[in-house]
Amino acid sequence: MKKYSVFAVAREAMRQHSGWDRAWRDAQPKAKYDVIIIGAGGHGLATAYYLGKNFGITNVAILEKGWLGGGNTGRNTTIIRSNYLQDPSAAIYEKSRSLYETMSQDLNYNVMFSPRGVIMLAQTEHEVRGYKRTAHANALQGVKTEFIDAQRVKELCPIMDIDGPRYPVLGGLWQARGGTARHDAVAWGYARACSDMGMDVIQRCEVTGIRQENGKVTGVTTNRGDIGCDKLGMVVAGHSGHLADMAGFRLPIESVALQALVSEPIKPCMDVVVMANTVHGYLSQSDKGEMVIGGGTDGYNNYTQRGSFHHIEETVRALIETFPMLSRLKMLRQWGGIVDVTGDRSPILSKTPVDGIFINCGWGTGGFKAIPGSGWAMAELMAKGRSPLTDAFGLERFTEGRFIDESVAAGVAH
Amino acid sequence: MLTIHCPNCGVTAEETEFHAHGEAHLKRFGPGSSEDDFESYLFMRKNPKGVHFERWHHRYGCGKWFHVARCTMTLEVFGSYTGQTSVPPQQIIDTIQDRRPDWVPAQDQA
Numbered sequence: 247m248k249k250y251s252v253f254a255v256a257r258e259a260m261r262q263h264s265g266w267d268r269a270w271r272d273a274q275p276k277a278k279y280d281v282i283i284i285g286a287g288g289h290g291l292a293t294a295y296y297l298g299k300n301f302g303i304t305n306v307a308i309l310e311k312g313w314l315g316g317g318n319t320g321r322n323t324t325i326i327r328s329n330y331l332q333d334p335s336a337a338i339y340e341k342s343r344s345l346y347e348t349m350s351q352d353l354n355y356n357v358m359f360s361p362r363g364v365i366m367l368a369q370t371e372h373e374v375r376g377y378k379r380t381a382h383a384n385a386l387q388g389v390k391t392e393f394i395d396a397q398r399v400k401e402l403c404p405i406m407d408i409d410g411p412r413y414p415v416l417g418g419l420w421q422a423r424g425g426t427a428r429h430d431a432v433a434w435g436y437a438r439a440c441s442d443m444g445m446d447v448i449q450r451c452e453v454t455g456i457r458q459e460n461g462k463v464t465g466v467t468t469n470r471g472d473i474g475c476d477k478l479g480m481v482v483a484g485h486s487g488h489l490a491d492m493a494g495f496r497l498p499i500e501s502v503a504l505q506a507l508v509s510e511p512i513k514p515c516m517d518v519v520v521m522a523n524t525v526h527g528y529l530s531q532s533d534k535g536e537m538v539i540g541g542g543t544d545g546y547n548n549y550t551q552r553g554s555f556h557h558i559e560e561t562v563r564a565l566i567e568t569f570p571m572l573s574r575l576k577m578l579r580q581w582g583g584i585v586d587v588t589g590d591r592s593p594i595l596s597k598t599p600v601d602g603i604f605i606n607c608g609w610g611t612g613g614f615k616a617i618p619g620s621g622w623a624m625a626e627l628m629a630k631g632r633s634p635l636t637d638a639f640g641l642e643r644f645t646e647g648r649f650i651d652e653s654v655a656a657g658v659a660h
Numbered sequence: 661m662l663t664i665h666c667p668n669c670g671v672t673a674e675e676t677e678f679h680a681h682g683e684a685h686l687k688r689f690g691p692g693s694s695e696d697d698f699e700s701y702l703f704m705r706k707n708p709k710g711v712h713f714e715r716w717h718h719r720y721g722c723g724k725w726f727h728v729a730r731c732t733m734t735l736e737v738f739g740s741y742t743g744q745t746s747v748p749p750q751q752i753i754d755t756i757q758d759r760r761p762d763w764v765p766a767q768d769q770a
Contacts, residue, residue, distance in 0.1 A: 487707035498703035500682065501732075546662075546680035547732045549709050554661055556676050589703035645699045 250354050269438040270314075273446035278474035279307045281628065282466060283481055284453050284489065286310035288319040288429075288614065289606055290481035291436035291447075292621020293628070295353075298443040300622070301629040306445040307475075308437075309468065311452035315433030318483050321551075321583035322614040323506050323528060323540040325519050327364045327424035329391045331380045332652045334638035335592065336387040341635060342619025346427060349618060355435030357427045358533070362517055364424030365399060367568070369413040369524040377419040391421045402518050410567045413524055426519060426530055432617055456493045456603070463493075463602035477628055478603045484549065484584030486607035495599045497607070498589040498644050504543045504611050505553030505582040507562075509575040511535030525564030529572075536578060539565065543585065543611065553582040585610045590649035595624055595636040604628050605641070662730075665740050669722035677720045684713040684727050685746055709733055711756055711763050713748055716740070729756060 248254060248267055258265050281297060283290045286308045297303040310316075326346055328339035345352075346359045368374040377393055384391040396408045399418045408415035437447050448470070455467035456478070465474035480489050484501040511534050519530040526542045541561030544554050558580060566573040588594060588608035593616070595606050606624045609616055619635070626633035638650060662675040671677075683705050689697040706712070709732060716728045727745070729738040729752050738756050741749050753765055 485709075487705070488709055496700070496704040497707075498705065500705050500707050546714065546730070547682075547707060547712055548735065549732045550735055554675065556661060556674075644703045645695055 250356075269434060270441035270447050273307075273441075273448050275307065275309075275448050275451065275468070275470055275473050276446065278465070279446075280305040280475065281477045281479065282306070282473060282475040283308045283479040284466070285317075285480070285482040286314045286433070286437065286447055286449065287317045287481065287483065288315065288433050288436070288617035289483075289609070289620045289624070290479070291315075291433055291440060292617050293479055293481055293606065293624040294440045294445055294621075295436045295443075296622045296625035297629060298440065298445060300625055303629060304443045304445055306440070307473065308440065308445065308447050309451045309453060309466070309473075310447070310449045313449050314437055314447065315430055318583040318585065318613055319433045319617075320430055321506070321581055322429055323530065323538050324426040324429045324614055325364065325424070325521070325528065325530065325540075326359070326361075326427060326615040327421050327519075328389050328615070329364070329366065329380060329384055329419055329421045329424070330389075330652060331383050332650050333387060334650055335652050336384065336389050338619045338623055338635045338639075339616055340387070340389045340619075341622060342616045343423065345618035345622065347423075349427075349432070349435070353435035353439050355431060355438055357431040357435055359425065359427040361423045361425040362519065362530075363402065363420065363422045364519040364521065365394075365402060366419040367399070367415055367520060367522045367524070368417045368419070369415060369522065369568075371416070373524060374416050377417070380419055389421075390423060391419055394418050394420045403516055403520055405515050405571055406520070406568055407570050413522075413564075413567055415568065424519065426532075429614060432614075436621075453489065453492070456489070456600075458493070458600055461601050463600055476602060479606065479624065479628055480603065481606045481624070483607060483609065483613065484586050486586050486605065490598075490605070493598070493600050493603055497594070497605070497641075499586045499594075499608060500547055501549060501584050501586050502543045502546065503548040503550060503553040503582045504541075504585045505557060505580060506538065506540040507558055507580040508532065508536035508538050508578050509572070510578050512537070512575065515571070522565065522568060525561075525568070527561045527565040529565060529569065537572065537575060543587075549584055551582050551584055553580075585613070587611075589644060590651070592650040592652060593620070593639055594641055595620065595627060595633075595639040596641040597627075597631075598641065662735060662737055664716065664728060664737060666718045666721060666724070667726050667740050667742055668718065668724040671718075671721055673721065677718065679717045679719040680728075681715040681717055681725075683707075684715045685748070711738070711760060715743070731760070
């Protein structure tokens with residue numbers, strides 16, 4: 247792999263950019279691997295990357311039925327934050343956020359991490375109390391957040407109308423090192439690094455069956471032939487239930503559509519990320535100038551990767567009360583992704599009833615921000631059999647009633 | 661936008677008038693059941709790609725509950741039927757089999 251640097255750009259500029267290699271090899275499947283990861287989205291690629299980087303396991307294939315990063319990794323609003331209330335969630339999301347800080351250097355790939363700061367608006371008295379509690383919890387967890395008053399919110403985000411008659415802004419939970427990153431680049435950077443370690447990233451390879459012997463996984467059947475493995479990681483978000491069905495177990499998961507939209511590009515007007523949970527909307531401005539707006543989920547099971555238009559209408563209708571200038575903008579495009587929501591709205595990183603199969607799913611509406619932390623923890627779980635970051639996220643919590651009481655992956659603002 | 665018919669009051673309206681409440685025809689397990697059965701009843705869901713039976717509530721209408729058969733891959737609504745049953749009626753099954761010849765009702769699966 248050629249290292250990307252300013253010198254490389256200068257050198258290639260002298261020879262019509264003829265010397266660039268493919269970022270990752272177009273690999274053909276081998277007969278057997280130590281580890282197969284199903285799903286080449288952010289979480290799957292990050293799992294493979296940390297298996298190689300932290301544990302030296304590089305005989306790995308990452309199988310993708312579509313194209314790399316074509317699922318929810320390319321369909322989110324790229325928000326990164328870690329201001330959660332409960333210790334297990336704060337631990338894994340803060341690990342993730344801290345890995346984003348150095349990801350561009352680690353991967354030698356510019357993921358455009360922009361720690362511009364995230365405000366979660368408190369627009370009711372209950373939210374004020376809730377966010378003050380979260381700020382105290384974060385202080386104990388070592389996550390740097392603070393509760394700020396309405397005037398400070400206005401200073402950070404001048405386009406906001408804080409005196410709105412229906413939803414006045416009463417304050418906000420401010421995480422200064424939260425922000426955004428370029429979502430495709432995260433997938434591409436991990437894929438390039440994985441390929442460089444000798445792993446095979448295999449696209450257009452759909453898993454159609456899972457082979458087992460005596461309760462232990464031995465491989466997968468795909469549309470490109472049988473592939474053997476010792477360990478199997480399922481990291482496929484919305485389609486987890488479908489894969490679990492092939493392996494013969496069920497999951498506490500339902501798949502729903504979550505959608506987002508962008509406006510036409512405008513001049514820079516907002517340099518923070520704002521989340522308004524009361525009205526179910528979240529907003530940031532992309533580097534291209536588009537206002538990126540995320541909304542709510544449809545309330546019913548759905549695999550179509552598109553959402554109902556009335557949700558867009560509801561989201562925008564509520565947001566323009568707090569951001570009046572948005573009412574003048576045209577919508578440029580809209581998209582939907584299939585998110586996997588668990589019974590307690592927290593993710594699952596766990597062993598499964600089948601020996602050798604591990605599952606990482608249930609990130610629901612909050613998966614992008616978790617990519618590096620989830621991969622780090624999942625790699626440790628697969629390599630060593632347990633990880634301190636995943637202990638609380640096991641499947642057994644549904645039998646034991648040991649839920650994580652936090653709407654991490656709920657169908658609301660993220 | 662789904663168009664849904666409420667069998668209780670006879671109104672056919674857009675989905676905004678209704679609210680979906682998840683998988684239908686779950687077998688209830690209460691006190692005295694095994695932990696696995698209770699967990700399964702509370703949390704485990706079929707979440708199928710394709711035909712899905714679900715409970716709906718006519719939230720901004722008559723306020724009553726009923727069932728809907730729907731496809732999660734195409735969003736096609738096959739039909740709605742009374743909430744006072746624990747299995748889909750034959751008429752709905754016939755409609756689905758007409759539209760999805762490969763589909764096998766859950767109670768007929770081995």
